[in-house]
Amino acid sequence: MTRQGPFRISRRFLHVWKRNLTIYRKNWKISFLPPLLEPLFYLLAFGVGLNALVGSIQYRGTEISYIAFIAPALISINIMYNAFFETTYSSFVRMYYQKTFDAMMATPLFVDEIITGEIFWGATKSVIATLIMQGVISLFGLIDYPAGLLIIPLSFLGGMAFAAIGMYFTSIVAQIDIFNLPIFLFITPMFLFSGTFFPLETLPAWAQQLSLLFPLTHLVSLVRALAFGVIEPALALNVLYLIVFTLVFFPWSLVKMQRRLIK
Amino acid sequence: MDFVIEAQGLKKTFGPFVAVDGISFGVSRGECFGLLGPNGAGKTSTIRMIYGFSPRTAGSLKIFGLGIDEGLRQIKSRIGVCQQENSLDTELTVLQNLEVFASYFDIEPSSARRRAEDLLKFIALEQRRDAPVIELSGGLMRRLMLARALINNPQLLILDEPTTGLDPQSRHQIWNRLEELRAGGLTILLTTHYMEEASRLCDRLIIMDHGRILVEGKPVDLVRQYAGRDVIEVSEPTDRLRSFISSKGLPHDDLGHRLIIYCDNRDQIYGEISSQYCQEGCILRMATLEDVFLKLTGRELRE
Numbered sequence: 001m002t003r004q005g006p007f008r009i010s011r012r013f014l015h016v017w018k019r020n021l022t023i024y025r026k027n028w029k030i031s032f033l034p035p036l037l038e039p040l041f042y043l044l045a046f047g048v049g050l051n052a053l054v055g056s057i058q059y060r061g062t063e064i065s066y067i068a069f070i071a072p073a074l075i076s077i078n079i080m081y082n083a084f085f086e087t088t089y090s091s092f093v094r095m096y097y098q099k100t101f102d103a104m105m106a107t108p109l110f111v112d113e114i115i116t117g118e119i120f121w122g123a124t125k126s127v128i129a130t131l132i133m134q135g136v137i138s139l140f141g142l143i144d145y146p147a148g149l150l151i152i153p154l155s156f157l158g159g160m161a162f163a164a165i166g167m168y169f170t171s172i173v174a175q176i177d178i179f180n181l182p183i184f185l186f187i188t189p190m191f192l193f194s195g196t197f198f199p200l201e202t203l204p205a206w207a208q209q210l211s212l213l214f215p216l217t218h219l220v221s222l223v224r225a226l227a228f229g230v231i232e233p234a235l236a237l238n239v240l241y242l243i244v245f246t247l248v249f250f251p252w253s254l255v256k257m258q259r260r261l262i263k
Numbered sequence: 264m265d266f267v268i269e270a271q272g273l274k275k276t277f278g279p280f281v282a283v284d285g286i287s288f289g290v291s292r293g294e295c296f297g298l299l300g301p302n303g304a305g306k307t308s309t310i311r312m313i314y315g316f317s318p319r320t321a322g323s324l325k326i327f328g329l330g331i332d333e334g335l336r337q338i339k340s341r342i343g344v345c346q347q348e349n350s351l352d353t354e355l356t357v358l359q360n361l362e363v364f365a366s367y368f369d370i371e372p373s374s375a376r377r378r379a380e381d382l383l384k385f386i387a388l389e390q391r392r393d394a395p396v397i398e399l400s401g402g403l404m405r406r407l408m409l410a411r412a413l414i415n416n417p418q419l420l421i422l423d424e425p426t427t428g429l430d431p432q433s434r435h436q437i438w439n440r441l442e443e444l445r446a447g448g449l450t451i452l453l454t455t456h457y458m459e460e461a462s463r464l465c466d467r468l469i470i471m472d473h474g475r476i477l478v479e480g481k482p483v484d485l486v487r488q489y490a491g492r493d494v495i496e497v498s499e500p501t502d503r504l505r506s507f508i509s510s511k512g513l514p515h516d517d518l519g520h521r522l523i524i525y526c527d528n529r530d531q532i533y534g535e536i537s538s539q540y541c542q543e544g545c546i547l548r549m550a551t552l553e554d555v556f557l558k559l560t561g562r563e564l565r566e
């Protein structure tokens with residue numbers, strides 16, 4: 001079946017977003033822990049452990065500590081994980097096991113609104129997680145302010161990009177186990193090769209070019225620049241990439257989801 | 264006639280498979296209309312087209328006099344649906360389930376709360392209002408599904424097997440509630456596998472099979488027409504009985520170990536059969552909708 005008509009999205013998608021928020025607030029104590037503790041673990045392991053081995057690193061012509069280098073990457077990875085896991089595993093559970101979308105479809109909501117609500121919620125989780133993690137990292141003096149404040153709206157944009165592609169995968173997987181595949185082939189390489197734990201310049205040229213396809217590469221560049229108080233025109237390209245990425249996968253996931261849900 | 268649902272040549276296919284094969288029916292205001300049929304008959308597929316969940320393959324469908332394609336959002340906001348599978352928010356409490364669902368209809372939080380509390384009273388769940396749904400029994404979940412379907416004060420209530428899997432107590436509870444709603448003038452579309460439920464609740468019903476309508480009518484009329492007044496059931500029938508039945512030309516179903524005879528003049532024939540032809544067991548009972556159903560749809564298992 002082809003798509004019937006244009007996208008049908010009204011502000012009603014916020015009801016879906018709000019539903020997820022209601023449930024999140026019930027479990028907030030558990031939901032708060034990972035972004036709170038994770039940076040502490042990483043900063044301990046990498047900062048104290050690896051720092052001794054790596055020493056300092058060159059960033060924009062200055063020497064910085066390894067820990068200052070990876071702190072923005074931790075925030076970026078956190079943005080990716082929160083949105084991506086929300087619109088993959090969590091959305092899949094709601095769609096497939098809990099029949100939440102079926103119930104919503106018997107109300108004035110349309111599929112496009114349900115999926116939009118889910119994607120916005122995924123991005124919202126990135127923002128919440130960023131607020132917590134950035135708070136912790138700031139206590140170590142690793143983020144420059146006021147430029148660092150821009151990381152918060154940026155976390156929403158990054159969250160939208162990863163929530164949209166997550167939802168795209170949700171629209172095509174037959175079973176929940178299959179998410180292992182995009183995680184293994186997409187998320188893990190990004191986690192390692194997006195300028196997260198070592199500078200991209202240490203990679204061969206072809207690999208550097210390839211890594212520019214990863215949304216995480218652009219997100220890490222942005223968060224790192226902001227964390228060091230750098231705001232420059234070149235960053236607009238990174239932002240543009242994230243916007244284009246979202247503008248591709250958001251509508252695409254709506255189309256695919258419509259096809260999956262409407263029978 | 265003031266029709267709430269008007270279906271003309273309604274058809275639904277999944278690839279080459281025809282689930283609903285061009286059916287036509289109308290449901291008028293205030294009526295409780297039953298959709299009966301064996302597993303896979305196409306009941307849920309029909310219902311899903313009516314509440315706008317699935318697009319139809321062919322045919323026309325009007326709800327509240329509005330074409331389903333043009334008026335979908337408006338139609339959806341005036342319908343309440345209790346789906347075949349429970350789809351409650353198990354992490355939330357009973358009350359929150361109703362409140363969250365109300366928000367999908369753009370109902371203000373304060374009136375949602377009031378409506379939710381009324382409904383909890385209606386289904387006798389007010390004591391459990393703060394219990395997480397995950398702790399409820401199957402019967403309570405089903406009652407909550409019913410309450411949730413009523414949250415928007417619908418003008419049409421669609422129930423897909425509302426009582427399947429419930430104990431007799433819960434089932435009667437739901438029947439009482441549905442009778443109250445019907446008495447209040449609500450239009451109801453109901454599917455069920457319980458013939459007793461259909462006889463009790465439905466003003467009119469259709470029995471469908473393989474996506475087609477076999478019969479349509481009032482339960483009592485259908486029973487009269489297809490099963491007669493009485494039924495005699497004989498276990499382990501003898502060949503002597505079989506030839507007696509044939510000689511009398513009585514309509515019957517021969518199931519091998521069991522013979523079902525449809526008749527109108529109960530006393531005379533039953534007397535004769537029970538005294539002369541009955542060795543194992545032999546009962547006389549009123550004909551029911553179940554007899555009609557089995558007669559029309561056969562006794563083979565589906566799916």
Ligand SMILES: Nc1ncnc2c1ncn2[C@@H]1O[C@H](COP(=O)(O)OP(=O)(O)OP(=O)(O)O)[C@@H](O)[C@H]1O
Nearest residue numbers: 263277280282300301302303304305306307308309
């Ligand atoms: N999405 C689908 N894709 C393919 N076939 C389907 C789909 N949904 C239903 N069917 C088929 O259509 C037929 C009718 O299904 P439907 O669910 O309408 O039956 P039903 O009358 O509600 O049965 P039950 O009493 O078991 O609920 C079945 O054979 C079913 O397998």
Ligand SMILES: [Mg+2]
Nearest residue numbers: 306307308347
């Ligand atoms: Mg069904």
